[in-house]
Amino acid sequence: DGGITQSPKYLFRKEGQNVTLSCEQNLNHDAMYWYRQDPGQGLRLIYYSQIVNDFQKGDIAEGYSVSREKKESFPLTVTSAQKNPTAFYLCASSTRGDRQYEQYFGPGTRLTVT
Amino acid sequence: KNEVEQSPQNLTAQEGEFITINCSYSVGISALHWLQQHPGGGIVSLFMLSSGKKKHGRLIATINIQEKHSSLHITASHPRDSAVYICAADDSWGKLQFGAGTQVVVTP
Numbered sequence: 001d002g003g004i005t006q007s008p009k010y011l012f013r014k015e016g017q018n019v020t021l022s023c024e025q026n027l028n029h030d031a032m033y034w035y036r037q038d039p040g041q042g043l044r045l046i047y048y049s050q051i052v053n054d055f056q057k058g059d060i061a062e063g064y065s066v067s068r069e070k071k072e073s074f075p076l077t078v079t080s081a082q083k084n085p086t087a088f089y090l091c092a093s094s095t096r097g098d099r100q101y102e103q104y105f106g107p108g109t110r111l112t113v114t
Numbered sequence: 115k116n117e118v119e120q121s122p123q124n125l126t127a128q129e130g131e132f133i134t135i136n137c138s139y140s141v142g143i144s145a146l147h148w149l150q151q152h153p154g155g156g157i158v159s160l161f162m163l164s165s166g167k168k169k170h171g172r173l174i175a176t177i178n179i180q181e182k183h184s185s186l187h188i189t190a191s192h193p194r195d196s197a198v199y200i201c202a203a204d205d206s207w208g209k210l211q212f213g214a215g216t217q218v219v220v221t222p
């Protein structure tokens with residue numbers, strides 16, 4: 001089955017530690033995205049990548065880093081510089097058709113930092 | 115100020131009722147997305163539209179480009195429709211601006 005996988009579903013870390021969230025897709029999509037969701041707020045874009053070896057900052061990139069070495073994979077590292085890292089993180093990928101990008105979402109990773 | 119506004123924030127309906135969720139946006143868009151998020155957090159894309167109207171089962175999405183407004187309708191609502199519905203404006207290259215979501219509860 002084609003889809004997007006994120007692991008783990010729940011992740012706990014101590015403050016001051018970097019943590020990497022995994023996102024893999026087998027949909028052959030060029031574009032991939034990372035979003036953050038906080039309670040009562042809309043999703044916000046952290047980073048996105050339209051092709052391999054290229055990525056762009058979104059609206060809230062500070063304290064995060066990404067890489068896109070393979071088309072299928074777009075891992076997100078939450079660094080110790082991120083002031084409020086506890087949140088629900090969603091990865092998405094999209095195919096492109098006539099300027100429209102239908103997005104497919106992974107199941108999400110709930111990160112708790114204490 | 116959020117560039118995508120949804121209303122209402124919360125909505126409770128009885129099974130069988132017709133539900134409407136509204137979305138207004140201030141950016142120029144290439145497409146408007148309607149998404150559904152279930153309690154576990156997973157998000158499913160319901161519609162992507164840039165003009166007119168789309169229908170899938172009991173769900174109907176419409177968009178008025180001139181007025182920068184979209185609506186999601188659920189006909190003959192059912193408890194399994196209970197979820198958060200999110201609209202998102204794609205202003206370029208798949209970069210979405212999201213509304214805050216509408217929590218829908220359908221009671222039997």
